[in-house]
Amino acid sequence: MSIISRRLSSRFLSGALTLAVSGVISLAGSAAFADDEVEITNVSYDPTRELYKAYNQVFTDYYKKAKGITVNVTQSHGGSGKQALEVANGLEADVVTLALEGDVDAVQKAGLIKKDYVKDFPLDSSPYTSTIVFLVRSGNPKNIKDWDDLVRDDVKIVTPNPKTSGGARWNYLAAWSFFEDAGQSEQQIIESIRKLYSNVVVLDSGARGSTTSFVENKQGDVLISWENEAFLSIAEYPGQYEIVVPSKSILCQPTVAIVDEVVDQRGTRQVAKDYLDYLYSDDAQRVEAKWYYRPSNEKILKEFSSASDSNVIKQIPEDGKWIITNVKLTNIAHFGGWKKTIEKHFANGALFDSIYEKK
Known part of the structure; x- marks a missing residue:
């Protein structure tokens, strides 16, 4: 089976949690921390599977070196509207990285995210773009x-x-x-x-x-x-x-947000914030461009722009x-x-x- 066959056939796992970094998936309601280790869940949309597989590794390497904490990230992928509905209905997510602000709004209306979430991160909480x-x-x-x-x-x-x-x-x-x-x-x-x-x-x-x-x-x-x-x-x-x-x-403009209700219950707010903040770093912006998303950093965008x-x-x-x-x-x-x-x-x-x- 080709790489893309394996990549594309993973659509059958839509809505199911698939581990991106750690070998163990955290269960809803389990403790987020074990000494110097933390688990977070990123609920995202269909075409970000490759991006977040790469980004999670870059982020966890950075976080281990910078703060001495091992971060295990689990991923969930599917149609963005469907993913928003799943989170609103109880799929545990520390962060959402969905295809558009309107889908994050659906999670906010369920009472899980504060109303002014688009102000939490630069550029209306859109670290990369596409077309x-x-x-x-x-x-x-x-x-x-x-x-x-x-x-x-x-x-x-x-x-x-x-x-x-x-x-x-x-x-x-x-x-x-x-x-x-x-x-x-x-x-x-x-x-x-x-x-x-x-x-x-x-x-x-x-x-x-x-x-x-x-x-x-x-x-x-x-x-x-x-x-x-x-x-x-x-x-x-x-x-x-x-x-x-x-x-x-x-x-x-794909939109990212912290799921306030979940991070406050699990004690993961800081690492969730750091996880989304780092999407704007130069290293992460180049990872995004490598996986064919347009960096929000204009200087890095120009590095990948065609003449x-x-x-x-x-x-x-x-x-x-x-x-x-x-x-x-x-x-x-x-x-x-x-x-x-x-x-x-x-x-x-x-x-x-x-x-x-x-x-």
């Missing part, structure tokens, strides 16, 4: 270049479900913004989005599941993908896939400069923030439900 791209098969047989190609009758799409996946919500909003920029009225945009989803052949619950459907199961002509997922795929299958960066996309004018990527650049900057990015503020966006587009009975039911 949305297209992954197509080698040679781009359907000649897919931009969002308007996804509404053609001959194109079959793979994308996750916005009801359970944070990445899927970014996908939807990026498409909406493109059609808006094209001068369409809101009703025309709705019709374009409806046509796009009528072309979806697989609507998985999370981003990693969608990658499995496209890469492993060979379904669809195009995967609407997190940038890092697309790069991992072309790295694992050289010559079989290409990345197409659309002319308009969205600045995706190429092409929006088609066929292989991992040998110089490591993979970040394409010649793309127009909207952001969640354009839509009025996550509260308004969820109410209008993703809540039960909101626009996505009406679009998908009538596709």
